[in-house]
Amino acid sequence: MSDDYYKKAKAIPLPTLSEVNDLGKDWRYQDDGYTVTRTCPWSPPGCHPVGCGLKLYVDADGRLQKVEGDENHPVTQGRLCPRCIALKDYVYNPARILHPMKRHREDRGKADKWQRITWDEAFDIIKKEYDRIVAEYGRESIAIFSGTGREGGTMNPYGSMVFGTPNKCYTQSGYACYTPRLAAAVYVTGATYAEWDNAGALPDRWDDERYELSEVIVLWGKQPLDSNPDGFFGHSLIDAMRRGSRIINIDPRVTWLSTRSDIHLQLRPGTDTALGMAMLHVIISEGLYDKDFVEYWCYGFDELAERVAEMPPEKAAEICGVAVEKIYAAARMYAKAKPAGLLWGLAVDQKTNGMQNGQVIISLQAITGNLDRPGGQFLPGAGSGHNELGYGYDEGVGELKAKMIGIDQYPAYCNMILDAQADMMLKALETGDPFPLKMCMYQGNNLMACTSMEPKRWHDAIIKTMDFSIGIDTFMNPSVEASCDIFLPLKTVAEREGTVFTHYAPCTVTAGFMHKAIEVGEGFSDMEMVYELGTRLRPELWAKEGFANSKEFIEHFRLGKREHGAYFDKISQVVVSQVPVDYYKYEKGMLRADGGPGFATPTGRVELWSTAFNQFGEDPLPYYAEPEFGPVTTPELMEQYPFVLTTGARTSAFFHSEHRQIAYLRELHPNPITEINPQVAKRLNITEGQWVRVFNQFGECVQKAHISPIVDENTIHSEHAWWFPEEDGNEPNLYGVFRSNINNLIPNFHMGKLGFGAPGKCLICNIEPVAKNYDTNMDLVWEKFGKLV
Amino acid sequence: MAYGLLIDYEFCTGCQSCEVACKEEHSIPVGQWGIHLLDDGPWECADGRFNWNKIPVPTRLCDLCEQRTQQGKQPSCVHHCLAGVMQYGSVEELAKQLEKKPDQVLFVPKTYRYAQ
Structure with a gap:
């Protein structure tokens, strides 16, 4: 990259900024x-x-x-x-850990047994254990448990260049976060993830001459205002709305954004692919698609048309539980808007049928001519990004790649992200098959609180099998407390470069x-x-x-x-x-490595009929599959578990399992919340703020009831990633990590055909009131974490 | 001259940045607030649409960030508001803005005196 690639961005002051400000100040x-x-x-x-x-x-x-x-x-x-x-x-924060610590293996789960050590001692212990375990079991016996949102979470060199193991593993079943969307995008367009273009890269932003304001923006299973997903500044959506963009919201919950939307499709969780196929059918059958784009740049349009004809809106309406006229209206509104954006979220990934959900969304973006168009979807170019994935892999891992857990059963998954398949990892931890795992490191991952399904299974397997475990973090967390022998402290953003x-x-x-x-x-x-x-x-x-x-x-x-x-x-x-950006890159030879026009797919076109899906043994066209548990698939279970369970909506107070010990943030949201429709609450005699037991065939947890029409009468929503740093950290309490953990109710091994996707947002459950009050004691939180020196 | 906060609650998303910015600015303990979010909804209207308004309300601890505003800066809540829906100014000037657009509210808090 040339030296002027990174130019100082021009500031665009908000209209509300006062005249006394820091515009133009130096670094x-x-x-x-x-x-x-x-x-x-x-x-x-x-x-x-x-x-x-x-x-x-x-x-x-x-x-x-x-x-x-x-x-x-x-x-x-x-x-x-x-x-x-x-x-x-x-x-x-008084709870931050600022120096390395060690603990004897037999003292795992004992919070007061940590001893402060020097870095030299920490490195010596790690080196000794590493050499011993590698000599005895091979580098493949080392698991690197990676998480999300921390720099460490995606830091591939930990696996490749530091430990040299093929068994780095994001521990969420089916990698049900971002990567299924990414994979679907690659298989269909040859480019990773098409983001809505919010003019973020344009020097004059919304007023830049190259930009066209999106007439319509579809939000599909996404809460960008709270989550700022994947670098997208969520509130730029509000900036666009205030300039006139209209919203279509696809979400099983009533959200603040759905109340500001023209159309809210409040579908049954997990039925999104049916909805997407129906929208495609409306757009195709009514001739609302971009005929030039389809003719010149798409492959497999007729096959797609034939496939989605199997899902008329009337059928989808029944499956999804939404009014049929709303499906027609949403499809027409999206297709007629020029340009139109579509933000697709985590809900796409968190179902067994997630890859197909991604496939229909990209197909919608493509046939409406919104790919790589200002105000539509922004596509990464051929030379964009850095090669973090795969960095140091040949030198550091090399032929050991063959020992990546799951690579034989799930090559599409493992080769795509160079990660061991998460569910296969759990199986290997539990059984020692195909080989024992003896050492692990948590790489920005608090898996027992957040990332892993059936977390107690992961807990038991890790503790049993690991000879030596390393935790790296700013604070102690339940996963490290339960299982680690060494703790290495991290700097915060205020203390580091990067x-x-x-x-x-x-x-x-x-x-x-x-x-x-x-x-x-x-x-x-x-x-x-x-x-x-x-x-x-x-x-x-x-x-x-x-x-x-x-x-x-x-x-x-x-x-x-x-x-x-x-x-x-x-x-x-x-x-x-x-960063410098361009549009319509497919016309200019900027998407393919060979510099030719078109997309970086085998046919050079957007593959509505996907060669890659076909090669991996998956249906090349999108299809709808019912959630594995629910009123249609398991009617016999609905008497016991009459509600559809969806999980994991975000709050502005926390990033996943982080921030529970920040008093000002915890105060915004002191307790784990389960949302219950008022009619259901009345029927089950649950009052606002009462604690409820949420349970299904896989497990249970307790959360605090919030009674609200946010959810309909068939649906329960429960929050994720709860633990209580103010509580006892010793086993078996472990900061209460298994008490309110909704992942207790979510199984592993329910991924899609290619190993991607998991039913985190579409299970079934029942609820009942409990007499006990588990309310967070904010005085204790304030006492412990709030009164700063 | 009287000063106030104009809030466009059509677009207030309830992000709570104002609440935390205020608490940081004034070191307000847990359990107390300088500005507090009122959350009205969602509840369904007869036409099938939902009402859901989130409105930050200055409390008796609001001093309109006197120290900041005396230097010509905005109050911290206004500066950090993620949706950019808060404005600080003279009541006269804000009243003109109020006339231009519905779903806004103008607060004119009595200035709280923090101990120096």
């Missing part, structure tokens, strides 16, 4: 006795990497005193969500840079940790790379340059940059 400046450092944060705390603009105010004693949104950021414009506003309380690219680099609109503003404790960033651990565990491999220091590794890995860190120091001063 570091003085203000009223403070040294202010401008930065774009990513991890920790975890966030899908938006890299919002932050100003960190540090006093003369080197202490962070204040955090404010940076109005110089072209997308976030000074705005911040509560999680970064409260960053100071995360950084200086980069943040929206959408993890492909489909990027902004590239941000992290600056170190303060020093707190002894932690490393994930990037530094990779370097420090890697150079010790595999010195020969790293000697070949010859990095002068960890900063040069960051430079090389993230920026494709090697100047001993000098390049990072120079370029990072822009703080935030909009």
Whole structure:
């Protein structure tokens, strides 16, 4: 990349910004006795990497005193969500762990048995155990449990270059988060993930001459306002709505956004593919598609038309439980709008039929001519992004790839993401088949609270099989407390350098840079940790790379340059940059590696009939499959479990299982909430705020009832990722991690044909009131975590 | 001259940034608020559509960020509002804005005096 690739982004002030402001300020400046450092944060705390603009105010004693949104950021414009506003309380939280610790294996699950150690001792212990386990069982016996939203969560070199194991594994059943969408996008368009174009990369943003405002934006199983998914700044949706964009919302819940939508399709959870096929059918049969785009750039249109004819809206209406006229109206409104955007969310992934849900969504985006069009879907170009996936793989893992767990049964999954298949990993942990797993590291993952289904199974298997386990985090968490022998502390965003690219680099609109503003404790960033651990565990491999220091590794890995860190120091001063983008890249030879026009698929077209799906033994066309549990598939179970259970809606207070110990955030949302329709509550004699037992054939948990027509009478929604850091951390309580854990009710091994997808948002359950009150004691939270020094 | 906060609740998403920004600015303990989100909904109207308005209401602890506004900055809640729906200004000026668009509300809090 040329040196001027990362240009300083032009600020676009909000109309509400006052005349006294910090527009045009340098990356570091003085203000009223403070040294202010401008930065774009990513991890920790975890966030899908938006890299919002932050100003960190540090006093003369080197202490962070204040955090404010940076109005110089072209997308976030000074705005911040509560999680970064409260960053100071995360950084200086009394529960933060600031030094390495060790514990004897027999003391796992005993919270008071940790002993502080030096980094030298920590590295020595890890090296000794690593060498022993590798000699005895091979590198394939090491599992790296990766999570989401932390830089470590997607840090491929931990697996490839540090431990050299093929068994890095995102531990959610069916990788039911983002990757099924990504895979479907690749199989159909040859490009990863088409994001709605919010003008984020354009210097004049909404007013840029290249931009066209989306007339309609469809939200499909997505809550961008709270989750800011994958680097998309959720509230840019509001920016567009205030400029006139209309909304169609597809969600089983009534959300604030659905009340601001023209059409809300409140479907039965898990039936999305039927809805999508019906919308395709309306658009095709009524001739509302973009005929030129279909003729010149699509493959398999007739086959798709024939397939979706099997799903007329009348049939879909019955399956989905929505009014048929709403399906017609939504399909017509989306197809007629020029341009139209479609934001597709996690709900797409969290069903066995998720790949097909992705397939119909891309087909909708394609045949309406909205792919790679301003105000439509933004497509990553051939050269975009960084090759994090696969980095150091040949050198670090090489032929051991054959020992990736699940690669024989699920090659599409394993080769796509270079990860062991999650459900097969659980089986291997439990049975030792195909080989025993003896060592593990948690890479930005608190799996017992958040990522893993049937978490007690994972807990039991990990504790039983692992000889040696390493946890890396800013705080203690239940997974590390239960199973680890070494704890390595991480720096927060205020203490580290680094980069943040929206959408993890492909489909990027902004590239941000992290600056170190303060020093707190002894932690490393994930990037530094990779370097420090890697150079010790595999010195020969790293000697070949010859990095002068960890900063040069960051430079090389993230920026494709090697100047001993000098390049990072120079370029990072822009703080935030909009990356150069282009539209209609398929016409210009910018999507294919060979530089020819078209899409990077075998036929060079958008494959509505997918060669890749076909090659993997999957149906090349989208099809609808009922959720495996529900009124249609298992009517015999509905008497016992009469409700459809959907899980995991977000709040603005937390990033998944994080932030429970930040008093100002916990106060916003003190308890795990289960939403129950008023009629159901009346029938079951449940009152507002009462605790309820949510249960099904797989497990149970308790949560606090919120009675509201947010859900209909057939549906229950329960929150995910709850644990209680204020409680006893010892086994068996483990900070209460299994008490309110909705994943107790979600099975493993219910993925789709290619190994992707899991029924996290479409199961069945029953509920009953319980007499006991489990309300969070906010006085205790405040006492323990709130009153800062 | 009287000053206030104009809030466009058609587009207030209830993100709670204002609440936390205010608490950070004034070091307000748990259980107390300088601005607090009122959440009215969802409930279904006869026409089948839902009412759901989220409205941040300044409390008796609101001082309109006197220290910030004296320097010409906005209150912290206004600065951080994710939807950009809050405005600070003189009542005279905000009243004009109020006239231009429905579903807005103007608050003119009595200034709380924090101990120095």
